[in-house]
Amino acid sequence: MDSSEYDLPFFHRAGFHRSTCRVCGSAFWTLGDHDRCQEAPCRDYGFVGHPGFTRPHTPHEMREAFLGFFEQRGHTRVRRYPTVARWRNDVFFTQASIYDFQPWVTSGAIPPPANPLTISQPALRFIDLEEVGRSGRHFTLFEMMAHHAFNRPDHEVYFKDRTTELCHELLTGDLGADPTAITYKEEVWEGGGNLGPSLSVGLLGLELATLVFMEYVRDGAALKPMPLTVVDTGYGLERFTWMSQGTKTAYEAVFGREYDELRRTFPPREAAILLDHARALNFLLTDGVVPSNSKEGYFARLLLRRSIRILQRTPDAPELVAILDASGREIARAFPEIGANRDDLHRVVLAEAERFAESIDRARGMIRRYDERTRSTGGRINEEDLVQWYDSLGIPPDLAVEELKEPPKIPDDFYARVATRHENERPTNDYVEPAVGLPDVPESTPATEVLYYLDPYTLSFEAHVAWTNGPFVALDRTYFYPTGGGQVTDKGHLGDLEVVEVAHQGRWILHRLERASPFAVGERVRGRIDAARRMQLMQHHTATHLLNGALRETLGPHVWQAGAYKGTESARIDITHYKALSRDELRKVERRVNQVVREDRPVKSYFEGRSEAERRFGFTLYQGGAVPGKELRIVEVEGFDVEACGGTHCTHTSEVGAIALMDVERIQDGIVRLTYASGERALDLRDEHEEILKEASRRLGVPVAQLPDGIDRLLAEIEESRKLARARRREDLGATAERLLADPSVAERVGETTIITGAVDLGRPDLMELSRLLTKEPGRVAILTGEEEGRGTLFVGSTSPRVAANEVVREASAEFGGKGGGSPAAATAVGEPGAPLARALEAARLAARRAASP
């Protein structure tokens, strides 16, 4: 980056000079006499014990000081965005204040909520997890205070010069930092194909803020100016607070009284971890994350379980929810939504704690058994075992060690070893829906005017053909709904031809006909939509919104839609929830949702600017995931549910008819799927079930009310006859055994051993069973042959210590080309088809006699 980028008029006006850091070699600007930039590691902390600001601030005071400062200078204060980035699908969490405005504002697609604006945005960075409590300055959740300006060619708010001036004024004004102690280090910021100069603000060894100026687009080797330049600043609230107090670590300054409180029970690192995690969890859970083993849920689980482990190994530790509540009360001073649903939050946390306890119990037993087994065979548990247990069973190494009699040392690089195991995993997240084979539409074709948004009831219309190719037709306007948003395609007719599928393709909606289109461009055609199908889809879609609302109302605000599908036969919604739904909860939801149907509330669909809609309804709008565009289509069930949605909807809830829940299942950890039907299908379904019941009752010959008992009786009968068959077989075999034992020609005595030989017509399992019956007493050898599918089977069982069954079989099997083997107690061989089985039997008898003779 050219050095002129940093040569700001402000620096000259205020008397700054440019210098080079003796340690890191970077250029920086300062009023003072420094040979190095004023950030660690180039210099030590100089503010511990000697605060760099005049007055100590709490985080709350510091946030107010910051936001107030910028408000007084023409900035509008903007409310925080959720810590879960619902409006984007490229990241899980909000990691910086600028995330709030990506991609729609930064790309210029929509105007910012205010310009310039100031915000304090809670941000999450799990990359620093291990440093929390150790470094004295890292947090998983931190607040990034910022002022942002978005400059268009026709409207410049401010850029590098004013930004730096404001920053300097902030520090040296009321906060009272020594102007000569500050350095502005020249850096380059790059991200997402954009880049620009940035300044890193150092004071007494602490990097307090970064001022980023997004200015260029990388185009190969060249840099092209961005049409919209962005001021992206980040001021760490925690660091400002720390600087103002000059405590030993940032944790004392940030967590204040709660930290002192916990320090009575915990060492410094653990107290810091507990409070850091509690703060992050308060935001995460309030913003609707349910702990689970995948996606954002995993991070909530990680924080919860780490916290629980610390509490578990500490005597007289406070309750986790108590720590969460204390932390939440402090946060709520600035963010009142935190703790507003404390009961729901407690339920989520307690459910997770319970699961963790179960998991640990299981693990404990397993480790103890494994330890005993290993030691009894002279082995030892090694470090790799610890890694394996953590990776596959989730047993923290410190816990494993507690259970072991002779524990190995936990290696220092434990977590690095875990990471090594995950090195060769290939990320396949970037799965793209395979192209459905839609043709490209020439750019010159006018975009399709989408009419179903405005009126879902017009099912017959006239339009002009805008473009056509094979079976595909684009119209200048259409009421046909294309597959999307979990709602399946409309069907119907264009002219006399059937429309089999409708799909989005760029700015057009393509209708695929049953065969090649006969229409000419410009031709006027009549479109007719399959009314019954559309009605059913509308009912299912509106039903989905109603259920979503009822589920959130019944189960708690942690419920978010995690996926949905609306077909003609049924619909389903996946929601985030921490356990399976009880029968009672289901009944409640079904009653509630049908009540809303009967209340006949209006369902309004309209367009609204993104920022305005977010402001009015909050981020629960994005139930269906991130949606593109500057305007959102809002579907509002009055007083009940509001979502951004492009689907076709009933205009009153009563049109949904009825909603019948068909099935509920936990499809994965933290996600519950409900399947249901509405409208005509709900009635059909009830009829079908009725029919099935009646038919079952007819076939079983009992009244419907007695079906369960009837089935029980039937099952008992089946069980009975199965037992009977088994008993009969055993009896038959028993009779055969007795017959053989009674026949002096088949049983011969050699020394202590009785050898019984017999050729019977039985298969292998029966031969085995028979052998068992014959060799119940010690000192017996049974040599049996049978035939199965033309192949002779030899079975030898022995309870004589002198006669090894496998030896007998080995010697005999040569006689009939048999392959086999076994143990000294039982052995078997199967011969070639048609091989002389009798010879094998005789050979086995001789072998057994030889072995048995003293």
Place this chain on the structure above:
RNA sequence: GGGCACGUAGAUCAGCGGAAGAUCGCUGCUUUCGCAAAGCAGAGGUCGGGGGUUCAAAUCCCCCCGUGUCCA
């Protein structure tokens, strides 16, 4: 989304190519005024499902399903 581990009697698990086991629980009997307890006897298993390899599969291989867990 990917890796790893695990699915065996009602429960907890062992077995890891040769005749399905242990402990607890259950049933019956003995002992006891009765209970607890003990002793004896017994019932209870498509070894998650489906393919394959093998003379032989709970055990080895492949594909599903389910559970747990680590990591993005």
